[in-house]
Amino acid sequence: xxxxxxxxxxxxxxxxxxxxxxxxxxxxxxxxxxxxxxxxxxxxxxxxxxxxxxxxxxxxxxxxxxxxxxxxxxxxxxxxxxxxxxxxxxxxxxxxxxxxxxxxxxxxxxxxxxxxxxxxxxxxxxxxxxxxxxxxxxxxxxxxxxxxxxxxxxxxxxxxxxxxxxxxxxxxxxxxxxxxxxxxxxxxxxxxxxxxxxxxxxxxxxxxxxxxxxxxxxxxxxxxxxxxxxxxxxxxxxxxxxxxxxxxxxxxxxxxxxxxxxxxxxxxxxxxxxxxxxxxxxxxxxxxxxxxxxxxxxxxxxxxxxxxxxxxxxxxxxx
Ligand code: AMP
Ligand code: MG
Numbered sequence: 245x246x247x248x249x250x251x252x253x254x255x256x257x258x259x260x261x262x263x264x265x266x267x268x269x270x271x272x273x274x275x276x277x278x279x280x281x282x283x284x285x286x287x288x289x290x291x292x293x294x295x296x297x298x299x300x301x302x303x304x305x306x307x308x309x310x311x312x313x314x315x316x317x318x319x320x321x322x323x324x325x326x327x328x329x330x331x332x333x334x335x336x337x338x339x340x341x342x343x344x345x346x347x348x349x350x351x352x353x354x355x356x357x358x359x360x361x362x363x364x365x366x367x368x369x370x371x372x373x374x375x376x377x378x379x380x381x382x383x384x385x386x387x388x389x390x391x392x393x394x395x396x397x398x399x400x401x402x403x404x405x406x407x408x409x410x411x412x413x414x415x416x417x418x419x420x421x422x423x424x425x426x427x428x429x430x431x432x433x434x435x436x437x438x439x440x441x442x443x444x445x446x447x448x449x450x451x452x453x454x455x456x457x458x459x460x461x462x463x464x465x466x467x468x469x470x471x472x473x474x475x476x477x478x479x480x481x482x483x484x485x486x487x488x489x490x491x492x493x494x495x496x497x498x499x500x501x502x503x504x505x506x507x508x509x510x511x512x513x514x515x516x517x518x519x520x521x522x523x524x525x526x527x528x529x530x531x532x533x534x535x536x537x538x539x540x541x542x543x544x545x546x547x548x549x550x551x552x553x554x555x556x557x558x559x560x561x562x563x
Contacts (some may be wrong), residue, residue, distance in 0.1 A: 275404045332432070
């Protein structure tokens with residue numbers, strides 16, 4: 245990708261939505277804030293623009309992208325929304341929850357978005373700027389996290405510029421993201437619900453609203469970056485469940501395990517999720533080459549945090 249000037253503008257600036265939409269219509273990429281992490285958006289109907297996402301991120305082509313929609317009505321133009329999916333959408337949208345649903349045969353979505361799958365992942369983001377941008381565009385955007393594939397996810401506009409500056413023309417700055425980790429992904433096949441990626445909306449939350457159990461993903465062969473073992477990786481090696489730092493380690497604290505860099509000194513799991521990637525970046529910036537992370541309880545939102553940490557700590561031999 246040729247080096248270009250990367251412009252950063254505030255989401256609250258006059259005309260920001262129009263400028264972002266113009267970029268999307270003309271086939272260019274725009275990094276946008278969402279409540280989870282920053283997304284790298286392309287017009288989902290534009291095959292060439294979607295290919296650019298893979299190129300710019302260095303993302304393997306067999307890993308499907310999530311489409312972001314402005315509402316349920318837009319969703320129904322692209323996927324088969326059954327009663328169970330509707331219930332989930334009514335309860336959790338807009339919000340950090342993605343549904344994988346059967347793609348309609350006449351849906352104008354290039355195969356590059358779905359990596360040839362017959363299903364499509366859809367989500368309605370909470371951040372006003374991005375939802376209104378999609379509404380103005382009139383159809384979905386494809387938007388994975390706005391970072392080089394496999395690296396730490398971006399929760400601030402500066403993180404996006406650090407990873408993708410010079411490779412994309414426009415970044416919309418909406419401040420630090422609220423949720424801080426990627427959306428929960430639920431596969432819906434009839435009434436069978438499968439947790440494809442944990443997030444801050446838990447499997448129990450979904451069951452409470454639908455009455456249906458949520459199965460764990462048994463098939464580890466699904467090929468998608470968030471599901472590869474090494475992902476969300478800082479430059480430093482990562483050791484988990486550490487009660488204190490060993491020589492040369494930078495400690496990330498939580499609750500009782502105190503440290504200069506802390507996910508949540510009060511032990512609040514939602515706060516820890518919000519701070520997770522910024523803490524990993526801050527620890528990486530210490531350049532000690534090793535990061536140790538305090539234990540995070542394995543319940544509620546802790547399941548999603550431990551999922552990201554496990555991948556951050558995984559061996560990097562797959563590049
Ligand atoms: P990202 O956009 O980087 O947060 O990652 C998107 C994730 O969505 C991928 O890693 C997959 O796990 C998941 N995904 C997207 N589309 C599908 C699909 N059609 N079927 C199953 N999982 C999907
Ligand atoms: Mg990602």
